[in-house]
Amino acid sequence: MKRISPFMKLTIALVLFCTVLLLIRILQPQQLTREQTPQTNADTSEQKPAKVILRGKTMGTTFAITIEGLTNAQRLPEIESTIKQRLVDINQVMSTYIPASEISQFNRSLTTDWYNVSKELFGIVQLAQSISEQSQGAFDITVGPAVNLWKFGPQTEENTTESNGIPTADDVAQVLEHIGYQQLHLRENPPGLKKDDPQLQIDLSAIAKGYAVDQIIELLEALQLDIQYMVEIGGEIRTVSFAKNHNNRRTWRLGIQDPSGKAGTTKRIVAVKSQAIATSGDYVNYYEIEGMRYSHTIDPSTAVPVQHPLASTVVITDTCAAADAWATALLVLGPKRAYDIANEHDQPFAVLLITRINDQLEWTPNRAMELFLEYSETP
Helix, strand or coil: CCCCCHHHHHHHHHHHHHHHHHHHHHHCCCCCEEEEEEEECCCCCCEEEEEEEEEEEECCEEEEEEEECCCCHHHHHHHHHHHHHHHHHHHHHHCCCCCCCHHHHHHHCCCCCCEECCHHHHHHHHHHHHHHHHCCCCCCCCCHHHHHHCCCCCCHHHCCECCCCCECHHHHHHHHCCCCHHHEEEECCCCEEEECCCCCCCCCCCCHHHHHHHHHHHHHHHCCCCCEEEEEECCEEEEECCCCCCCCCCCEEEEEECCCCCCCCEEEEEEECCCEEEEEECCCCEEEECCEEEECCEECCCCEECCCCEEEEEEEECCHHHHHHHHHHHHHHCHHHHHHHHHHCCCCCEEEEEEEECCEEEEEECHHHHCCEEEECCC
16 A cells, blocks of 8 residues: 655645635625714704615625614624624525535435425525516526526536537537426425426526525514615615605615626616615626627526627516516516516516617616606716
8 A cells, every 4th residue: 555645645634724714714604894984964063873884795796785874883783793694594595606505405406306495495486486487487597507508607617618618509408408497396385396307406596686685674674773774785786765754755876887888887877765676787797709799698498698689677676586586587588578578567667678779778768667767868
């Protein structure tokens, strides 16, 4: 038997040490940072409670929670701790990047029998399946294999492509066989999921951030504090205004990203009170090959990135999970179908469609969105 050299022992030890550190970093709560800004009443010069912004990282992105009107600063540690733990818990259920998460375990399972899941996972899958039905399949949480195939998911190293980097037609056809929300079934009591296809997988990335926003809103509401707040995770936002907002004034003004401009460039502003707003677009996560743009938004019916002039969608509705999912669904549908389905929905929601026409952007709000638009200029 060969003896292991001291150098090799040291190398193995270092690898194990780094692996442990990486696992700790993945699983531990992200450190929150806190910003406090004193506010002054313009009429009386009386100092008002500070505006506090809590920042951190979650779900592979950043979050910012803005709180205004907090009179008792001693509550901040409790608020921070509660938020941090809730985000960790959600990740342990819904992250496909964490091998031990509940969704990762379900995806690895090859059983076609009922698979018991938590109430939390069941609830968000139930919402996702409902939006899949309403959007005629444009929203589909089983599209993950195609997302990976086009190098936008957690398993991109397994992709096979043509020499120019584009997946082959055979590869596309193969993953398409394992996509389809109709192959996923729900059982409410006890909560369970069932696959028709043992290789079926689910990916909640197009709804999980919005869901997490809603959960943080619920936490803050449970504190019963006379505050107003805005929760943002990865660009998905929900706002709550002061309960004593007697004049019903819209207290939050939010800029809409210009798809043709630099990050932070806005062309429209919406004014909201207690609403959720989500966007989806082809201008952030994409690549170009031979002059063709391939975005991270995959059409579940073809397993190929969408190829139409709709560049971005903005949705305003009551909950951020729904806004998040619908923003994706509308981007898949394309400009005409998206506009029609938003207005024909049982409860029509506000939508702004940004379309590329001859290298120019056309901004098209529906009637519900016009109520929120505060500022508009001709692009």
